[in-house]
Amino acid sequence: MVITNTRTHRRFNFFGYLALICCIVSSPLMAEDMLVKKQHFKTLNFKTTSGTVLPLVDIGWEAYGTLNSAKDNAILVAHYFTGNSHAAGKYSKDDKNAGYWDSIIGPGKAIDTNKYYVISSDSLVNGNVKDPNVFTTGPSTINPKTQKPYGLDFPVITIRDMVNAQHALITSLDIKKLHAVAGASMGSHQALEWAAAYPEMVPKVLSVIGIGETDSFAQAVLSQATKRIKQDPTWYGGDYYGKSEPTAALAGLLEHMLLHSQHGAVLDQHFKKVLYDDPATRLSIKNELVIVPWLEKAALKRASQLETNHMLYLTRAVQLFRVGHKATLEEGVESITAKVLFLPSKNDMLLPVYNTKKIYNIMKKQGKDVTYEEIDGPWGHLDGIFTIAQKSDTIKKFLAN
């Protein structure tokens, strides 16, 4: 995959981008490819922040590198909204694709697996339940009491719940203190929440394309993006199990994500000259611009791979996100003792940098050890994945010091 990490925004591999959006990162088979294995973590009687007790939580996880005997070299990586625990490496040598952060996780890389034991787990209510390498617990899970899927009886989940499930995993490995928690986008939500919830376990947070809280604007935008699902009769009020999934309605959310995860300049390189290349749009308002059918097709494909209710639960978790889950962000970050490296993307259209500046400024004012540095790439939000390697030295130094 050609990823051009320049300020000129001249070149890019559009279909490489599309593949990545679909969670498939192509990279040539290298001799040094890490081979990784998906594992299960199961915990009983998991109490959610809403007060509900889940008899069984089962999430997938994988790891890169080796846990040292002191068990103090572990770095936890949390994944983004549509992502899963496959952050690096390959499942087999024949595997075409590596994990989404393979450019910065591996031997000698920014998050060096020669030094650190990197753990990555699937979130609660992960959307990729149809992926054989993803294990999660959510509304599509069989409720042991009824032997039917939970559906909307599944409790509303917050980012704190995701963190608590990871906390159970980490403590099950007898790890008392992590070296760091890292994540991009919703993964950053979890990383920062870890630092607020378990400050004694988190000395460092790597927040990539992250924010401190979802503001009213973003809450409303997300409700807009999921409205098509909730208004769709084939959603059956959330109880579509045993019927077909409302995939076409879910595609609306994916259209939003596909669009806003990137910058206009990138799309323009692909769809440029639309004005004169597509006279149909000047003949009738019924004819759509060329980007529209492309977007619809890509979103529908991605939607077919995801579980609709899980995506709605993820959306709600993101809507309710505020680090520390206190009445204000100021109160929420107070407990944090970790050093935090914020790496927002300069051109982010999904989580514009004003969000990151807000939490950075609040924490700085409180005397915390925080650093802010923008990723400068052509993609916008996706620069947190695609061109993150440009910050390899910064990340390496941050983790070492």
Place this chain on the structure above:
Amino acid sequence: MVITNTRTHRRFNFFGYLALICCIVSSPLMAEDMLVKKQHFKTLNFKTTSGTVLPLVDIGWEAYGTLNSAKDNAILVAHYFTGNSHAAGKYSKDDKNAGYWDSIIGPGKAIDTNKYYVISSDSLVNGNVKDPNVFTTGPSTINPKTQKPYGLDFPVITIRDMVNAQHALITSLDIKKLHAVAGASMGSHQALEWAAAYPEMVPKVLSVIGIGETDSFAQAVLSQATKRIKQDPTWYGGDYYGKSEPTAALAGLLEHMLLHSQHGAVLDQHFKKVLYDDPATRLSIKNELVIVPWLEKAALKRASQLETNHMLYLTRAVQLFRVGHKATLEEGVESITAKVLFLPSKNDMLLPVYNTKKIYNIMKKQGKDVTYEEIDGPWGHLDGIFTIAQKSDTIKKFLAN
């Protein structure tokens, strides 16, 4: 109306904002209020850029100040997407509301009506056809050939068509050269298009919250925002005349506009503490965040005042916008000889400043006389209306020099 023009973003009048979104700007009755009168301009056999000839175009216009004998002191003001020609003054002394740019248009103000004759006209396919003070020609107009509304037989309109209708108005007044063309948002689209189409008539352009072209990203976002209309069975494929209007579907577009015309920080001041003030959202994903019903109600109210097909035609005009309507923006601006003052809003979420920087940089590179200065206010896009008076001195000097 209390508009606080500060960098602290501490105070604002939320419902004042809402009123303005609804095209009603409250201001106290002042002795010096300009009284204005709406006039008709009619032109026959108007040829659109698509090649269609409209037997009659009828648009509304109003003016402030006095045309001098040389007829060289006219400034044309074009309006924004949901706006109309009521840019300043009041229709009667009992009128509660003044035009949207009343803070900068009037005697002694930034656009000084003691010096300039300010003309403002309703656009083609204006959405406010139900407003008795708005006159426009569009799909709801009776087609003289069929004696029924044009509906989707009305030709697709571009920003250039809007400019050409204004050009017919201006030449009918025997004005050979304007002093300047000004506008906010879609009004800026028209102002810049004037400079590209009729360079000999436009020595100055005041572009407020303006851009050079609608990029693929924004094109797709607009298609998303109108999708609910086009998929609504009560739209009847555009032929709902004689039936009820698909207002509920049109509200989807207005929800998008209401949200993106402002900044998250402003909404947060109104809807803050949503997380703990509304536990219902943590009980079920079916319960929506408090901002959502507010947004839906406000959008539905505004939608009921607008004409659905007109809004779809306006959307298409905006989607197809590129200054000069050439194959590239670089070619499109080449013909411009006007001095241009760009005043984008620093916190704009609808037309982020990268758009304005793009045309500014292209024109600067071509050696044009361009100035770029950001409006710094709490509202985002709406700062081009609400806090534009902070740039009064800049505008006054620009128009004078």
